[in-house]
Amino acid sequence: MWRKVLAGAGFALQPWRTTAYRRSSSVSSAVNSILLRSLKEHYLEVSKMTPPPKVSPPSPFxxxxxxxxxxxxxxxxxxxxxxxxxxxxxxxxxxxxxxxxxxxxxxxxxxxxxxxxxxxxxxxxxxxxxxxxxxxxxxxxxxxxxxxxxxxxxxxxxxxxxxxxxxxxxxxxxxxxxxxxxxxxxxxxxxxxxxxxxxxRNLMRWFKSVGSLINERKDASEN
Structure with missing residues (x-):
């Protein structure tokens, strides 16, 4: 009898677990999208920064x-x-x-x-x-x-x-x-x-690397 009760309870809880997982995945995807958009905006902003005038090292260095x-x-x-x-x-x-x-x-x-x-x-x-x-x-x-x-x-x-x-x-x-x-x-x-x-260069590389990592995890979770 206890087996039937436990089995019934497990069956009843299963749809709730599935719903929670889907909701969690949805929230995670939204957070990733916001972060990716922010990373892209910062990357583009940094890429437009004007570098200093080119300077040569003093001779003979x-x-x-x-x-x-x-x-x-x-x-x-x-x-x-x-x-x-x-x-x-x-x-x-x-x-x-x-x-x-x-x-x-x-x-x-x-x-x-x-x-x-x-x-x-x-x-x-x-x-x-x-x-x-x-x-x-x-x-x-x-x-x-x-x-x-x-x-x-x-x-x-x-x-x-x-x-x-x-x-x-x-x-x-x-x-x-x-x-x-x-x-x-x-x-x-x-x-x-x-x-x-x-x-x-390091800052641009960081924005790009973080974005690539998050994008890969997003793609993997969708498959």
Whole structure:
């Protein structure tokens, strides 16, 4: 008898479950459509943004091929037997939300300057703040030499003294060292424009990728 009651109850509940599923699918489809429309509108809006005037890097630095779509060095040059590699990022990439409410985030860039020599396992690494009219060194360390691809290697041994703890004469000498290799404020106009283009591409790629993923899920649910 209990089997008949349970079977009857199960049969009675089945249409309700089907209705709820259909209603849920309908709501989900509507939400997807709204989101897809919003993504498309933003994509078109961003695609119409006027890029900054084209700026060339200061000689003798050259742009690393494929850098705009990767996370490796942006600029390279040789200085005697040394190879100088320049990485760049914004303040907001290091401190989330940093510099978004004023001009500091726009007018302050962070450089990773890597100086390597053939036959050496380690390279000399400078973390610098780059401004329209100045360069400031935050730290100096020895790091494993960079590979041909990928981003910077995090040091696994003693990272060197705190830069501000060095005496003024040594700090000035280290500033002179990178200045002699072309690391100065003349890099700012190019790197600022380059980051704008990179951020623009990444944003458009994000809108497109999210839209494609949602569209695929929508198509799959309709089949």
């Amino acid at each position: 050259t742009i690393v091929k494929g850098a705009i779509d990767g996370s490796g060095p942006v600029l390279k040059r040789t200085y005697g037997d040394e190879e100088i590699s320049i990485y760049v990022m914004r303040l907001a990439n290091i401190i989330p939300g940093g510099g978004n409410d004023d001009d500091d985030g726009i007018n302050q860039l962070f450089l990773h300057v890597d100086v390597s020599k053939p036959g050496q396992n380690d390279s000399l690494h400078f973390l610098c703040g780059l401004y329209p009219d100045a360069v400031g060194i935050h730290s100096v360390s020895m790091r494993p030499k960079l590979q041909s691809s990928g981003f910077l290697v995090v040091p696994s041994k003693y990272n060197g003294p705190v830069f501000e703890d060095l005496d003024e004469r040594m700090r000035d000498a280290l500033h002179g060292y990178i200045a002699e290799r072309g690391v100065n404020e003349s890099l700012f106009p190019f790197l600022q424009a380059w980051l704008y283009v990179k951020d623009h």
